[in-house]
Amino acid sequence: MSQSDSTNRQIVLAKRPEGAPDGETLRLQTGDIPKPGGGEMLLRTVYLSLDPYMRGRMSAAKSYATPVEIGGVMTGQVVAEVMQSDCDGFKAGDFMLAPSGWQDYAVSDGTQVLNLGNEPQNPSWSLGILGMPGYTAYAGLLQIGEPKPGETVVVAAASGPVGATVGQIAKIKGCRVVGIAGGPEKCAHVVETLGFDACIDHRAEDFADQLAAVCPEGIDVYFENVGGKVLYGVLPLLNPFARMPVCGMVAWYNLTGLPDGPDHGPQILSTILRMKVKVQGFIIFDSFPISLYQEFAREMTGWLEDGKIQYKEQMVDGLEAAPDALYDLLEGRNFGKMVVKVG
Amino acid sequence: MSQSDSTNRQIVLAKRPEGAPDGETLRLQTGDIPKPGGGEMLLRTVYLSLDPYMRGRMSAAKSYATPVEIGGVMTGQVVAEVMQSDCDGFKAGDFMLAPSGWQDYAVSDGTQVLNLGNEPQNPSWSLGILGMPGYTAYAGLLQIGEPKPGETVVVAAASGPVGATVGQIAKIKGCRVVGIAGGPEKCAHVVETLGFDACIDHRAEDFADQLAAVCPEGIDVYFENVGGKVLYGVLPLLNPFARMPVCGMVAWYNLTGLPDGPDHGPQILSTILRMKVKVQGFIIFDSFPISLYQEFAREMTGWLEDGKIQYKEQMVDGLEAAPDALYDLLEGRNFGKMVVKVG
Structure with missing residues (x-):
């Protein structure tokens, strides 16, 4: 019907x-x-x-x-x-x-x-790209992630509408960008079409090792939208004063209670402490003023017209x-x- | 000798x-x-x-x-x-x-x-009080915690040199202040001598319930220096846009690996996301400019002379x-x- x-x-x-x-x-x-x-x-x-x-x-x-x-x-x-x-x-x-x-x-x-x-x-x-997901990527990355040229930015769900946009904006800002996605087809798209420097398949047995290998200078910004083993693979690689905008945690949305251990709580907190990390959650229309949306719409329209964002x-x-x-x-x-x- | x-x-x-x-x-x-x-x-x-x-x-x-x-x-x-x-x-x-x-x-x-x-x-x-612990309390609370009058501030290890100072500064700033300490003697000192609004003994069986009872309007700032079950009791009480300076985690310093589960990782991350929490680690002499130390020394000396800080x-x-x-x-x-x- x-x-x-x-x-x-x-x-x-x-x-x-x-x-x-x-x-x-x-x-x-x-x-x-x-x-x-x-x-x-x-x-x-x-x-x-x-x-x-x-x-x-x-x-x-x-x-x-x-x-x-x-x-x-x-x-x-x-x-x-x-x-x-x-x-x-x-x-x-x-x-x-x-x-x-x-x-x-x-x-x-x-x-x-x-x-x-x-x-x-x-x-x-x-x-x-011109609505909520694009704005989420723009505001979370630039306002909380504060990427600087030459820094390493890691983005999970890199072929999704938020992740793809985060990575492409980070490239525009002069960063080295590593994506994480599920399967070889998505990873190829992320590197070849979106222009990320590398993309790791989170389904790989040796995911954490592969991630470490493509981040030889550590991670300065991790845009968090999945949680789970991707987060636990990122933590040991975070650099001093790293920033972690928390936008979602799709790997954990279906949980009905706390999963079995071990307890990663101490790992999360000790990384935040030792590396002086800033972790900040945001909800796009609660966390930022409307003036930022107008800036986003203007800037993103320009990037799309110039072919800088796919x-x-x-x-x-x-x-x-x-x-x-x-x-x-x-x-x-x-x-x-x-x-x-x-x- | x-x-x-x-x-x-x-x-x-x-x-x-x-x-x-x-x-x-x-x-x-x-x-x-x-x-x-x-x-x-x-x-x-x-x-x-x-x-x-x-x-x-x-x-x-x-x-x-x-x-x-x-x-x-x-x-x-x-x-x-x-x-x-x-x-x-x-x-x-x-x-x-x-x-x-x-x-x-x-x-x-x-x-x-x-x-x-x-x-x-x-x-x-x-x-x-005039050195590293006092400065840690001052900078972590004011720069990362950003307490506002009327907000609820929770401080662990409240009878220790950092916690006691955090709570007393928060009182000076017009906050409702709840301490957490180990045993009735320390709790009495925290309320009667330091002037906190309440203090909960973390050794109590019903610690989390007691904490919830003295935080009827939730928690806006949690000054984290212990980790463990205190952290897990605080998480469900955090308000939207809460701030959590991470200064230490003494409950976990002796761990030799990840403890048994359940895994509180999803609880930590989902709280950060849903409540738009900012969690930020800091190391006092790395994270702040020397000009802040001078401001601290001047302001703290005044508070001590005026009897506002014990x-x-x-x-x-x-x-x-x-x-x-x-x-x-x-x-x-x-x-x-x-x-x-x-x-």
Whole structure:
């Protein structure tokens, strides 16, 4: 069943997952298309962004954002077309970046919505390189990582939309950049297309040794978005005064409790102490002022126009394919920024 | 055997400890008093400072400072009297703050030495509240912790020279201050004499629950100098944008490898991420400019004169008692800043 002008398909949270989400976690349901009231507009979803943070929204645990309710529509950023509008500054035919969630239609009063105009170039890019993932890479690397020319920057999930952007910006800033990715195809892409100096496959038995070999001068910035054995391989290589922006930890999102030992707590803390490391978590729209977003949008647009930044999307067809696509993403079976073409 | 004018007693590293140091780790030896050459002076040790960092110097592991060699004199800061001098700006009878180590006599050319004058008030204080421990507290709390009025600051090892100072400065800055210490006597001192708002005994079975109860609005700054279960009790209470200066981890100094699980790595990283925490290690004389030390000395002297800061020393008699005193310190069996009266 594809998008229609008579019903509204929604994907809702059916059950909170214990560990990895599965076929019982999300449910497709259909209903009436909502009717906008005075001062509101009706949005039709064109593209839906899939991102690792969505795993967190499925859990009831205390986090930085409110969890999705059981039976509630899954949250998510979309690019949507305005179908009808009684909302100042928004007219039918305009495209919007909006937090509509996993559904065909939504009503908005224009808050938390960005107007992309009626003929946007590459509208799906506002879900990726020109949107939240690109801005996350830019702000986390430059504001917390503070890379200096000649330093070594290591980026996990290097073929993903955040990691790929972190590494390319670090190259622009004159750093030596080492990526970490899953499998030879992704590693080849990271070096050949994205221009990293090296890329290590985290599935290799001797991953930690390989990482050490390509970081002969240690690591000055580690952009953390996976956790797990990648983090534990990085720790012994950190240089004095290293910086570690913490953006995600996808390897650990499905944990239901503390994993078996040994306890790496002492290793983490003693590295921070001995090497005078700064480790700082951030949530992109909480941690930085809006003025930085404007600077990012201007600078990134320039880099894309000049061909200094390459960007790869993986387009998934149809809203009904979104759950399995998200599960693939959480297991690292995506390649590039995952976007669902909804309508 | 006490200090004499005919021999030089030295305490040297006999054997690197595996785990906790013991009777085989350090050895007392005697030798001739060294003779100063041209441009040098002879120093006689009066007070020797004992500090947790000394455990690290006993190990060969990569650290922020060079380990003591086997057979080498243990490093340490002392207050010493100049016996004879051919060194410009230093004359017999002056008192010095010097890195002479665990021995009666040393020769110096004046580098890394601070002249305290010939009639210093409370000369041993320059090993504590007016020296490295006081400066560590001041710089770590104010530069990394950045406490704001009304925030909750938690300090481990609260009766020790660093922790006691951190908490008292935080009170001066208008914070609610909670200490953690070992045993009812230390806890009473922390609240009644140092003026903390509360102090929890980390030996209590229900330590984590007690800590949560006295931090009803969460924790904004945790000054980390112990690690272990204190850290793991603090993590669930951290507020968004909390700061954690990492100054030490005495609970873990004797580890010979990673302890048994569970692995708290995911808990540490997910707290940093979700709560946007900044965790930053520092080594006092590496991490901050000398201008900050001058600011500290001026401000701390004023606070002491005004009675806003209380300071407690535990004086140990005789160089031969220093090894056991250090082992007590590493096990938390000290009470206040530990200083050895050598001569």
